[in-house]
Amino acid sequence: MTKGRIISAVIIALIVIGGAFGINEFLSYRDVSVVLKDPDAAVEIYTSNNQKITTVSADELIRLKVGDYYYKPVNEKFSTENIPFTVEDTTTIEINPFFSPSYLANLLIAQQNDIRATLVSSYPSIAASYIVGDDLLSHQGQWYSAKLVQRVSGGNQPDIYRIILKKDAEIWNVAVAPQLIISKSENPDVPVDVIRKVNEPLSNEAYALLYPE
């Protein structure tokens, strides 16, 4: 075999190997349709080893390699926690991040009257006999949880009740009636993080409301 033929064979082999790698690389990408459920929810998409791929600020079709990724909202209206997702095949990713604690706190102030009205109309004794503490909104503001503590005299310790409301079609409804503790299995429609949060002990701030100096 001449030197020229050897070089030709090596070049052909390299082209074939390169082509195979190219085809493999092309085939490892999948169409991912990114749908923003909230028009404000622009997100940055990262690989699982924290390399930023792109920013998506409107519904968009992108191509991603099969693998693990996460997205992170960029707007401060949303919680900045990383939300993981996996691409195995052509898929649609619905971006619907939770609101940030500060945004939810402002939302709560705006919703306070409606929530109070629901609490009092459902349980009239709340108006005069209970302090509502540790109240907060969760997710996209549709879940409300709070602790109800009976006003007591002297150093008596009252029981602490937990309640959860849900807003459907702009109306607040009782999702879980006041209970000493809320069980996940008995309330499968309520997100576990909302239950876990409301089951926590009464905060010092709420205690301060109960026993003002």
Place this chain on the structure above:
Amino acid sequence: MNKKTTLIAAALVVFIAIPVIIWIISSTLQKGTVSVETLVVPSNATVTINDETYSNKNSINLKPGTYTVVTSRDGFETNTQDILVTEGQTNAIIASLLPVSEEAMRWQENNMKAYLELEGRAGSIAAQQGQEFIDTYPITKWLPLQKPTYTIGYRQVTENGKQGIVITINAVEGFREAALQELRDRDIDLGDYTIEFTDYRSPF
């Protein structure tokens, strides 16, 4: 194909294919069932489960759930018990029939070893089931817990053929939260359990 080849092929079918077919059919029938060890003295007593009768069986395959088991033999007291068959746990039917007739009493005298062996095996199964229960519900390892102002205990429940526990708290008003805090301090996610408060009525 000569006669010898035909005979070899037939023998292969008889000794390999037929057992394989039987194994496949029996595996299919047993799919979703749990093996329940049967410890019965006298061993030839009749075990009846949901109108199905078994005799001289070391184990019976049953689907997870609750069953009423009746064990009987002429001359002996009939034993009736409810058993819960659970997947991934040790399941057993244990029945030591006491003699009533004179003939049965003589049988017992001559077979005391069988009764003692059953007692020993029943003890080790109970220990194994106890350990499995603690492994499934680690909280039960340190319950009941008694404090001056509250008591925390538990009771076992069966729902939809599955075993579970309900935590029970006995505390006066104002100390129920302290009992809950005791559980939180032990890294218990309170939402994972159903918690019952004794002598308690909701004011709402």
